[in-house]
Amino acid sequence: MNKMKRLYKYAFAGFLLVGVSGCELFSDFGDTNVNPAATTEPILSALLTNVGAQMGSYAFQTRPGLYSQYFSQTQYTDESLYSLPQLSFTGNYSGPLQDLQTIINANQSNNMTQVARILQQYIYWTITDRWGDIPYSEALTGVNTAPAYDTQEDVYRGMLSTLADAVNSFDNASLISGDVIYAGDVASWKRAANSLRMLMALQLSERFPDANGYAATEFKAALNHSAGYISTNAENFDVAYPGGNFPSDYWSLYNGRRDYAESATMTSLMGSLSDLRQNAFGGANDLANQANSNASSNVGVPYGLARANAEAFTGANTNWARILRGDLRTQSSTVYIITAAHVALARAEAANLGWTTENVTDVYNAGIRFSFEQWGITMPNNYLTQAGVQLGTDNARKIAIQRYIAFYPDGLQGWNIWRKTGYPELTPAPAATNAGGQIPRRYVYAQSEYATNEAAVNAAAARLTGGDTQDARVWWDVQ
Secondary structure (H helix, E strand, C coil), X not given: CCHHHHHHHHHHHHHHHHHHCCCCCCHHHCCCCCCXXXXXXXXXXXXXXXXXXXXXXXXXXXXXXXXXXXXXXXXXXXXXXXXXXXXCCHHHHHHHHHHHHHHHHHCCCHHHHHHHHHHHHHHHHHHHHHHCCEECCCCCCCCCCCCCEECHHHHHHHHHHHHHXXXXXXXXXXXXXXXXXXXXXXXXXXXHHHHHHHHHHHHCCCCCCCCCCHHHHHHHHHHCCCCCCCCCHHHCEEEECCECCECCHHHHHHCCCCCEEEEHHHHHHHHHCCCCCHHHHEECCCCCCCXXXXXXXXXXXXXXXXXXXXXXXXXXXXXXXXXXXXXXXXXXXXXXXXXXXXXXXXXXXXXXXXXXXXXXXXXXXXXXXXXXXXCCCCCCCCCCCCCCCCCCCCHHHHHHHHHHHHHCCCXXXXXXXXXXXXXXXCCCCCCCCCCCCCCCCCCCCCHHHHHHCHHHHHHHHHCCCCCCCCCCCCCCCCC
């Protein structure tokens, strides 16, 4: 059964769950409205399906996509001008993280429990990399409504330790019901967890640069694990949506309204390398169901314009580039989370740092090939030998830029790469409205946190240099 059919099947089961375990709206009538056949226990497979289907939304967040300059805004430009957001992370805890914790607490299937633990760490990763210190060790207990904020270092150590333990805790018997990502294949989940562990460890390279340090040790343990890592595009950690009632996140956000465009920063970078992946990254300014929906565009919208200027540009340049070519943002488009390209290029960076003895050029070139293949683009024979790509000089910059390209349109990872390495070189929005006029380096904590968990959030804010601001750096973002 392919991924799309699985998502249809398991989502239907989720709808059935709603039908058999509905609300107790009329409890005053005693047992009159009680269905003796109904279950009061959650159907764990439906919870796993629900979270699995949501995973794509974590790999295409728009605000980090704007901060990383993958995207520009075409009219409502406040986000790209660095307006102060009031974004709360609580929905992550009450929603998918809690659903996964329910699976873990029930522990009806060991392998399903390990999958839930892996998915939790991925979600925590996306939260801590945006805010910094967050609730982790005291979160999801069900009794503590004011959990302490763990330091980002402790969160990372916890995530990496949990991933390592999960990989080693799978068995060869218990089922993984409701898995719309890997159809219950344990080997695939082990590879995904090791790959995630490698990416997390590499994010700490500025904090722990030494080849025998904590980050390198974690990276090498995952790299050398007998279960392996994602090494072909067939093994990618992605979500293939069936469309219809279950549309791709790319379709939901990028296809209808035309608020977001590929930025001129991105199209200029791709043009400077004669990079044909641009034919996938930038779609002609049409809706995907129109005649030339497979057409591409390299007309990026200048980044960081005030609204009037952005509207003037798109009015004068009607074929500006949409985010992804039309046939790649359909209702049934696959959303990529961790791919063979991501992993191979991470291995290239680790080798370049001296963490491993792998051949830097070999894994770097392989990562680029995987990326072209992932997007269905034929790589020109001379792509790897051109001056802006071929290794030999300025390796750290070239590897960072290829990682940045390979993660498109996952803005959080693009933002992470820029914050850690400074590559590619990004110019702040010309019309920036924030006090410093610089690209934000984190999200500020929501006012709701100060209202409901004041002591904990104040302690976290006090650990930030300069306090709870967009300019403060998260722990791994070493100046």
